Amino acid sequence: MPGPKDLDPSSSPRALLGAELRHARENAGLSQDALGLKLFVSGSFIGQLEAGTRRMQPDFAAQIDEILGTNGFFQRNCAAANRSRYPDHFAEAAESEAVATTIKEYAPLLIPGVLQTERYAREVFRAYQPTATEDVIDGLVEARLARGHILDDPTTPLLWAVLDEAVLRRRVGGPAVMAEALQHVAVLGRAHRVIVQVLPFAAGAHSSMGGALKLMDFKDAPPVAYFEGPGTGQLHDDPATVKHYELSYDLLVASALPPNDSLALIEAVAEDDAHEDRDH
Template sequence: MTGPKDLDPSSRRIMIGEELRHARERAGLTQQALGEPLFVSGSYVGQMEAGTRRILPDMARRLDETLGTGGFFVRHCVKANRSKHPEQFAEAAEAEVLATSIMEYGAMLIPGLLQTPDYARAVFLDYQPTAPDEAIDKLLTARIERARLLDNPTTPLLWVVLDEAALRRPVGGPSVMTANLCHIADLMRRRRAVVQVLPFSTGGHASLHGSLKLMYFDDAPPLTLIEAPATGRLLDDPATVARHQLSYDLLRANALTPKQSLALITSVAEDYDHEDHEPRA
């Protein structure tokens, strides 16, 4: 199967995933049965078929051997795995496009889907202070394209818990923070995102280890993202996903209501705006 030349990687993965499903069914195998010789779970096979997981070169080789597909998956996995995103985050960013709901806890930073370009640029520069402008611009372009996910008025459902630390840390300076918090407030008023703030007064909570992200799909098992500096890993283990969902539910239970959160976000934005317009000594 050869897709159109201008097919983007995510769409190509969906088409290859459909071919994988057809090949598996022709072989008379369930997802679980195919997963056994591949040393992965049946849900992992389901995610490859849905296009939410990449088919990496070694996996492509094993698929061709197991299903007798004559090198089809090896030939097509390279183009399907091309991404504009950093390698450690590419799979997660591409899964976002297919998610029906995304639940995220931002511990120290405003999550990427809620970032303005100026805020994102400041984050990239802080993380890579010696990177050339071309590299920063490439990252920024990919981040802006990710945020276009919210151009759809209803899908995905985005529910974010923001730690108060993310509001108070002046990434990029007062004017950048003012604009980003106003952007979040606008998304909330338009009912495009549900945002709750976890206030400092909460004290300890269920995700003191750091940020948290869960993604849910119509036709594939849910995923949770484990992130660390320069690395990221998607997990589909049901026990791990359930544990992270419980942590997220506890965060929501301890956070301010959306109405209270909107009031706090607006107040902090006004504080930054006032700071930005104070006379300089």
């Protein structure tokens, strides 16, 4: 019996690979838990592979082909499914973000990527890579702005961001760029498309001082937590670890300004930046 056709890398390859895994597993009469046992992973991990929220690594692809009798299909298509425009440490998180139903994010230094404007993103990447060519920076900015399209749907995902006050005060690109960037966040908040809170400096020590935190929920897969530092990132799906980071986020929310007060502060800082830009 012929195996499935190879995937077209131009059409959501990871989601297609996950769909093929579910189809092949069900044809073999195996539950997610049963396949997980054969691979020495949890059934929830198999669910994440099928939902496209986790990457299928080459060694897993080879074992899956052997167990499910798929004639090397998953090995052949693993590389295409894992191809990404994002840095390695962030690729899995960014691609999971695209299929999440809920995203809760703490941003200690920068406006979250999905909320950034073009000029703000360009300044961030130029600071990261001061000697990069314009073509390289253009590609990075394009990839970042593409992430923002997850907000094109008026209801999904639910995005709830807690911004440290430092995000508002650090003038990335100068007052004009910051005014535009903060106004963009405020407009989305006032339109009820996102929930935004500001964690004020007055809150003092808090539960996520080590770096950025992102929590994601999915329709057909267990939740994950992504903890990010400079040039590094870790995606966690262990239930106890995710629960720990969920508590950290809840504590941040409890210490942050209410949403209406947060939007008022964001708008006030944006107006200060715009006023200074006009004066110059």
